[in-house]
Amino acid sequence: MSRQPSYSSATSARMRQTPSNSSFTGSGGSGGTGGGDAGGAGALAAVFRTLVFGGSVPIQVVLAEDELPAQADRSIEAYYVQAPRIAYLPLLLPQIRKYFVNLVLDDNTAASLRDQDLWFEADGVPLKWHWPVGLLYDYHYLSNQPSLLPPPPSTSTADSALPSSLASVFAPLSASPAQLSFDQPESRNATLRAPSASSHAARPRTPSSARSIPTSSLPPSDPTQPWKITLHLRDPPSDVLVVSNKIEDARVGFMAMVKEADYIRSGNTKRVMNLRKERQDGLWEGVVQNNFDKYWSVGSRLVPLPSLGPHFASPASTRSPTPSSGVENRVPDANGVRSVPVKVYLPEGAQPLQELVSPLREDGTPTTLQHFLSHLLPLLFPSLSPSSAPPPALAYPLIQGIYVPLASEMGWLGACLAGADGWVSVVVVLDEREEP
Numbered sequence: 001m002s003r004q005p006s007y008s009s010a011t012s013a014r015m016r017q018t019p020s021n022s023s024f025t026g027s028g029g030s031g032g033t034g035g036g037d038a039g040g041a042g043a044l045a046a047v048f049r050t051l052v053f054g055g056s057v058p059i060q061v062v063l064a065e066d067e068l069p070a071q072a073d074r075s076i077e078a079y080y081v082q083a084p085r086i087a088y089l090p091l092l093l094p095q096i097r098k099y100f101v102n103l104v105l106d107d108n109t110a111a112s113l114r115d116q117d118l119w120f121e122a123d124g125v126p127l128k129w130h131w132p133v134g135l136l137y138d139y140h141y142l143s144n145q146p147s148l149l150p151p152p153p154s155t156s157t158a159d160s161a162l163p164s165s166l167a168s169v170f171a172p173l174s175a176s177p178a179q180l181s182f183d184q185p186e187s188r189n190a191t192l193r194a195p196s197a198s199s200h201a202a203r204p205r206t207p208s209s210a211r212s213i214p215t216s217s218l219p220p221s222d223p224t225q226p227w228k229i230t231l232h233l234r235d236p237p238s239d240v241l242v243v244s245n246k247i248e249d250a251r252v253g254f255m256a257m258v259k260e261a262d263y264i265r266s267g268n269t270k271r272v273m274n275l276r277k278e279r280q281d282g283l284w285e286g287v288v289q290n291n292f293d294k295y296w297s298v299g300s301r302l303v304p305l306p307s308l309g310p311h312f313a314s315p316a317s318t319r320s321p322t323p324s325s326g327v328e329n330r331v332p333d334a335n336g337v338r339s340v341p342v343k344v345y346l347p348e349g350a351q352p353l354q355e356l357v358s359p360l361r362e363d364g365t366p367t368t369l370q371h372f373l374s375h376l377l378p379l380l381f382p383s384l385s386p387s388s389a390p391p392p393a394l395a396y397p398l399i400q401g402i403y404v405p406l407a408s409e410m411g412w413l414g415a416c417l418a419g420a421d422g423w424v425s426v427v428v429v430l431d432e433r434e435e436p
Helices: 038-054 089-104 107-112 133-140 166-170 247-266 277-288 292-299 369-376 410-416
Strands: 056-063 079-084 119-122 227-232 342-345 395-399 424-430
Touching: 038 292, 038 410, 056 089, 056 133, 079 089, 079 133, 089 133, 089 247, 133 424, 247 277, 277 292, 342 369, 342 410, 369 410, 369 424, 410 424
Parallel strands: 056 227, 342 424
Antiparallel strands: 056 079, 119 227, 395 424
């Protein structure tokens, strides 16, 4: 079994804001990567995959007050953790119990507390164990922040090859690089009392791994507080949580999602099943350890690179129904797969939608997010007419903490913004702002 993650705690952990006018061309230039060769496609994919893998979420964990025994130490009010977006809540549970729960509870109560009785909720809604932390954050927190919504289409800025504020989206706003490490010794972890109001003063931003990307498009509002979630000590709603909080169950669920994504891309699971067991295990270990190189040394055999551009694409009618007509182990580019693994998450706890979407349309042009959502949710994302002004925005797609332009190509999203499980998770955020 893989080692437990050792993520860092921080009293001043801040939410990296989603830019209010994040606007970029999802596939570069006029629909391709602009790289012109596989090396260029790989370099572009590496930029976005690094940012997705390095993204993290500041979380404030509190205990359910009505479930604490009389002997509990209530002076310890909260535990703070900077959790990787690709992680799962079961991976965080051991350190939260060790450095927070066991210090709050008296020895007898802590010893009798069963792991299977622990569960999280946010604003009264149980948090699913099998959803990645980043998806939970987008769905339960970012989607409820109207100040972070993009401006109406008529006021959007022009598209560019890269999002102007991508570094601000993925980089924590902490001044201390040591706080951003996900692999610190246990002695560096700490249970923290609630910080004073003065500790939330604005701090200089620390550049991310993408230091050359400007961060000029942040919303005018100050950074918000960490995402507050509540840890309950009893009566888990098993009918809502679906799976248990065991790390082994999280691993099994993760690998099932990886295999399903592989099946959707190629029509079979040969790419996953042909991997040696240690390589399959390397995918999960890369998630547990937040190790980009370990994960992508295997993931690169499964997830395609971005397409080289529209002039390389052949019409769908001339493509083979199975990708990769050459070498068996060769991964096709993003527009050469059968379908893109994508799930759409609707507001108010509605059942997620999953529908096959080809990266190319029948005429050989790339399928965009607009095409996909207009077909799936026509009332929220009406089809655009070239002869009329765009209709008022009713909803926006949120992917990996970014409000992604509807012009983004589905193949590009599958290659660059998929989660560690191989899926593109689209959170639909309703625009309930009043018209000016």
